[in-house]
Amino acid sequence: MKYPINERNKVKRVPKRGHYDKETVYEILDAGNICHISFIHNEQPFIIPTLYGRHQDKIYLHGAASSRMIENIQQGFPVSLAVTHVDSIVLARSAFHHSMNYRSVVAYGSARVISEEEKLRALKAISDQVIEDRWEETRLPNAKELKATTVLEFEIEQASAKIRTGGPSDDKPDYDLDIWAGVIPLKNIAEEAIDDDLLRKGIPRPKSVQSYVNTFK
Amino acid sequence: MKYPINERNKVKRVPKRGHYDKETVYEILDAGNICHISFIHNEQPFIIPTLYGRHQDKIYLHGAASSRMIENIQQGFPVSLAVTHVDSIVLARSAFHHSMNYRSVVAYGSARVISEEEKLRALKAISDQVIEDRWEETRLPNAKELKATTVLEFEIEQASAKIRTGGPSDDKPDYDLDIWAGVIPLKNIAEEAIDDDLLRKGIPRPKSVQSYVNTFK
Numbered sequence: 001m002k003y004p005i006n007e008r009n010k011v012k013r014v015p016k017r018g019h020y021d022k023e024t025v026y027e028i029l030d031a032g033n034i035c036h037i038s039f040i041h042n043e044q045p046f047i048i049p050t051l052y053g054r055h056q057d058k059i060y061l062h063g064a065a066s067s068r069m070i071e072n073i074q075q076g077f078p079v080s081l082a083v084t085h086v087d088s089i090v091l092a093r094s095a096f097h098h099s100m101n102y103r104s105v106v107a108y109g110s111a112r113v114i115s116e117e118e119k120l121r122a123l124k125a126i127s128d129q130v131i132e133d134r135w136e137e138t139r140l141p142n143a144k145e146l147k148a149t150t151v152l153e154f155e156i157e158q159a160s161a162k163i164r165t166g167g168p169s170d171d172k173p174d175y176d177l178d179i180w181a182g183v184i185p186l187k188n189i190a191e192e193a194i195d196d197d198l199l200r201k202g203i204p205r206p207k208s209v210q211s212y213v214n215t216f217k
Numbered sequence: 218m219k220y221p222i223n224e225r226n227k228v229k230r231v232p233k234r235g236h237y238d239k240e241t242v243y244e245i246l247d248a249g250n251i252c253h254i255s256f257i258h259n260e261q262p263f264i265i266p267t268l269y270g271r272h273q274d275k276i277y278l279h280g281a282a283s284s285r286m287i288e289n290i291q292q293g294f295p296v297s298l299a300v301t302h303v304d305s306i307v308l309a310r311s312a313f314h315h316s317m318n319y320r321s322v323v324a325y326g327s328a329r330v331i332s333e334e335e336k337l338r339a340l341k342a343i344s345d346q347v348i349e350d351r352w353e354e355t356r357l358p359n360a361k362e363l364k365a366t367t368v369l370e371f372e373i374e375q376a377s378a379k380i381r382t383g384g385p386s387d388d389k390p391d392y393d394l395d396i397w398a399g400v401i402p403l404k405n406i407a408e409e410a411i412d413d414d415l416l417r418k419g420i421p422r423p424k425s426v427q428s429y430v431n432t433f434k
Contacts, residue, residue, distance in 0.1 A: 008261060012283060012284060012285050013280070013281055013283065013284045013285075033303060033306075033317075034301060034303055034317070034319075036253040036255075036264055036299055036301070037264075038253075038255035038262040038263065038264035038297075039262050040257055040260070040262050043257070043295070044225060044295050044297070044325070045255040045256050045257050045262050045295060045296060045297050046255065046297055046323075047253055047254075047255035047264065047297045047298070047299040047323055048299070048323070049299060049301040049319070049321050051317070063230070064230055066229060066230065067229060067230045068229050068230075078260070078261050078262060079262060080255075080261070080262050080263055080264045081264070082253055082264040082265070082266060084251060084253070084266040086250060086251055089250075089347055089348055089429075091348070091351065091426065092355070093355065093356055094355060094356040094357075094358070094362070095340065095344060095352060095355040095356065095357050095358050096358050096362040096366075098344065098347070098351070098355070100250075100251070100268070100347070102251075102266070104266050106263075106264055106265070108261070123312065127312060127315065130306055130315070130317070131306055131308070131401070134308065134315070135312060137396060137397070138309070138310065138311055138312040138315070138396060139310055139311040139312065139391055139394055139396060140311075140312055141311070141312050141313050145311075145313040149313075167411075167413045167414060168413055174356055175415055175417070176417075177356055178417070178420060179354060179355060179356060179420070180354070180412075180416065180420050180421065180422055180423045180426065181412075181413040181415075181416055182410050182411050182412045182413045182416065182422075182426075183410065183411045183413070184348070184407050184408070184410045184411075184426060184429060184430060185407070185408040185409075185411065186405060186406070186407055186408075186433075187405070187406050187407075187408055188403060188404070188405055188406075189403070189404050189405075189406055190401050190402070190403055190404075191401070191402040191403075191404055192402075193399050193400065193401045194384075194399050194400045194401075194402065195397075195398075195399045196384045196385055196398040196399045196400075197384060198392055198398075199397065199398055199399065200392075200393075200395070203395060203396070203397045204397065205397055205399075206397045209308065209397065209399075209401060212306075212401060213401060216403075
């Protein structure tokens with residue numbers, strides 16, 4: 001299934017790198033832990049990094065009611081949201097053809113405040129996006145904490161993914177030059193978890209932490 | 218030296234995490250390789266990830282003249298720009314106090330097209346930001362390539378940095394719970410470089426690549 005394509009979400013530069021199918025968009029969104037949100041306030045564009053969780057075309061965002069982002073985007077104004085993964089540096093023979101391999105999504109839509117009943121499920125989605133199965137291990141939010149947290153649901157109206165993979169692509173004559181070309185892969189890894197200084201004795205690292213550290217390396 | 222603080226760049230949530238001195242802002246900008254740019258077009262906020270280079274309060278951005286970002290922001294409209302590093306996942310005993318350690322900068326300003334004479338210096342700054350000293354090893358841009366590239370200079374009028382470090386901070390009664398708490402450090406690493414398939418025989422990995430791979434691990 002594809003998102004509708006128009007001037008707003010069409011990939012203009014290097015259109016062959018553009019993708020509009022939900023599967024590709026979801027895959028890139030699900031591989032991230034923070035997104036950047038862009039919104040307008042007083043004719044000024046703002047940008048804010050924040051956590052998110054996804055369920056189908058709904059992206060959950062949370063924050064204190066007093067946060068600038070929450071205050072503004074809960075009013076239903078147009079919002080755009082980006083998730084970007086940088087996979088490698090692509091080194092060509094010419095400066096001009098240097099590039100990056102990346103997977104990015106830009107999504108367009110607007111946000112609404114969700115009801116108290118929906119909050120827990122949405123907060124779990126955000127928690128799962130950062131580290132799966134941690135939610136079940138924690139002391140869950142009480143009424144006061146839930147009240148202090150505004151949760152928004154951003155609905156993806158349109159999105160596009162942009163992906164570059166592979167090696168450098170130089171102009172033909174440049175292949176004869178004595179210049180190294182190739183790729184430097186970049187990777188995000190998780191290092192060994194560190195116990196809190198105030199951790200009670202005898203509490204082992206839970207499943208969520210163990211599997212995160214092992215799968216992310 | 219500090220950026221002027223007003224409603225636009227003031228850190229509203231957890232103000233103690235906010236920093237406005239240029240040294241801190243520069244350090245976070247210089248540690249990144251991509252930024253996200255937010256701008257307005259037809260009353261719609263757009264967001265685009267892109268490479269950048271910095272010299273003092275000037276941030277250089279480049280692209281094809283036909284790119285949506287270049288086309289729009291070169292007109293001098295207000296722009297905001299974010300660079301974000303996620304350093305660790307902070308796991309508290311309560312779901313509510315889970316957090317991330319991060320270093321982020323949001324900068325506000327506007328962009329102008331730079332002159333042909335300034336282009337080479339600005340493109341070198343962008344190249345150095347991705348991988349230092351690579352510029353000198355490459356076949357430098359020719360007149361045609363320079364003409365095809367628009368280079369913008371975004372001047373930072375205001376900025377703020379936001380930084381969280383350290384472990385979780387739980388509510389007092391929660392410290393008695395049998396729940397693990399701590400931090401999972403996240404790291405970006407560079408893996409061993411991969412030669413281009415079409416690399417001529419006998420060309421060793423250059424200095425820029427060797428030092429990048431070694432220092433980034």
